[in-house]
Amino acid sequence: MNRSSGFVPPPMPFDGQSALRQQAELLPGGAVDLSIGTPVDPVPDLIAAVLADPDPARPYPTLTGRRIIENAIVSWLDSRLNVSVTPAEIGTCIGTKELVAGLPHLLKLRDPSRDTILYPEVAYPSYAMGAALAGCRAVPVAMDDQWRLDVSSIDPQDAQRALALWVNTPGNPAGGLDDLEEVAEWGRSNEVPVFSDECYVEFTWDGPARSILHYGHQGVVAVHSLSKRSNLAGLRFGFYAGDQDLVSYLRETRRHQGLMVPGPAQAAAVVALGDQDHVAVQHQRYLNRLNLLIEVLGQMGVDAVLPGGSFYLWVAAPQGDAAGLINRLAQELGVVATLGEIYGERGAGYVRLAAVATDERLALVAQRASALS
Numbered sequence: 001m002n003r004s005s006g007f008v009p010p011p012m013p014f015d016g017q018s019a020l021r022q023q024a025e026l027l028p029g030g031a032v033d034l035s036i037g038t039p040v041d042p043v044p045d046l047i048a049a050v051l052a053d054p055d056p057a058r059p060y061p062t063l064t065g066r067r068i069i070e071n072a073i074v075s076w077l078d079s080r081l082n083v084s085v086t087p088a089e090i091g092t093c094i095g096t097k098e099l100v101a102g103l104p105h106l107l108k109l110r111d112p113s114r115d116t117i118l119y120p121e122v123a124y125p126s127y128a129m130g131a132a133l134a135g136c137r138a139v140p141v142a143m144d145d146q147w148r149l150d151v152s153s154i155d156p157q158d159a160q161r162a163l164a165l166w167v168n169t170p171g172n173p174a175g176g177l178d179d180l181e182e183v184a185e186w187g188r189s190n191e192v193p194v195f196s197d198e199c200y201v202e203f204t205w206d207g208p209a210r211s212i213l214h215y216g217h218q219g220v221v222a223v224h225s226l227s228k229r230s231n232l233a234g235l236r237f238g239f240y241a242g243d244q245d246l247v248s249y250l251r252e253t254r255r256h257q258g259l260m261v262p263g264p265a266q267a268a269a270v271v272a273l274g275d276q277d278h279v280a281v282q283h284q285r286y287l288n289r290l291n292l293l294i295e296v297l298g299q300m301g302v303d304a305v306l307p308g309g310s311f312y313l314w315v316a317a318p319q320g321d322a323a324g325l326i327n328r329l330a331q332e333l334g335v336v337a338t339l340g341e342i343y344g345e346r347g348a349g350y351v352r353l354a355a356v357a358t359d360e361r362l363a364l365v366a367q368r369a370s371a372l373s
Contacts, residue, residue: 020327032361034356037311040357057263061260071087079276083214090241098238100197108135116163120168122147128140164193167212171309173343175314180215187220194219217244222241224238232272293353300332
């Protein structure tokens with residue numbers, strides 16, 4: 001049967017880098033992959049101990065278990081971000097990417113009169129993909145020269161059609177820190193729900209950690225993850241908190257879809273959210289790695305600066321030649337990086353490096369850079 005007129009899934013953004021990896025592998029010691037932001041550091045011992053217990057895997061997740069994880073989230077938001085929420089304002093998700101990609105479909109069911117998802121013009125590709133999967137329009141929002149969302153640039157007609165506005169702070173890939181108060185106010189004045197992806201909040205380098213929930217709950221939802229803060233990307237645990245009507249709607253629709261966080265993930269999340277010491281260790285690791293990579297790039301004659309947050313370097317390629325820079329990194333340092341254009345048209349001319357290799361692998365990169373001079 002010919003279905004060529006239907007939706008054809010595009011390639012995953014990182015699928016086309018095999019040639020680059022092959023080039024990087026030619027150096028003694030092999031490739032150092034800084035292309036994907038996947039954690040490489042150990043799972044903290046206290047979390048590993050909980051995951052060794054098989055009991056939570058046996059039954060369907062229970063109401064009692066849900067209350068325990070909700071209380072852990074309430075406590076974490078209060079102690080870490082100075083944000084007060086109630087259990088009724090919290091929902092959990094099977095990793096935040098699942099929520100990001102599925103949200104437009106559920107919001108479209110809630111308000112069929114609207115059909116648009118607004119998102120940063122340089123951003124994680126899943127914001128736009130979620131819109132595509134729901135048959136919605138994906139409309140990028142301009143960013144300023146510090147990679148902050150410029151809500152004043154949004155066309156009023158797009159605002160009238162918007163199901164949601166996504167904001168990501170600290171941002172992937174550029175590490176910008178948005179004015180979340182301005183974004184929240186724009187959402188309320190335009191009656192557009194704002195979803196704030198805050199998965200890198202623990203890696204805020206410029207000032208304190210921030211959340212859109214600092215500016216009230218009405219019309220806004222903050223989205224958080226354990227993947228980065230606790231090296232638990234494979235556990236697939238995230239949560240969202242904020243506007244009670246929005247959260248309640250998402251909780252109930254997602255229950256009908258069977259989108260329940262597995263019991264072992266809930267048990268591990270309770271422990272992870274209750275311990276900040278392992279996060280402080282990870283915070284320092286990423287800061288050290290970013291500074292090392294800035295030094296390495298400087299030895300190549302390439303300027304890079306510490307972002308406002310996140311564990312990525314967003315590097316303007318000399319003369320705007322991102323392909324040339326990404327090939328130099330592979331050939332001279334054995335580093336696999338990512339072309340900025342993956343994150344939107346304005347990303348052309350930039351390269352993203354994720355500070356996710358181990359200290360030992362990055363030391364190898366530093367040795368290679370020193371040998372160039």
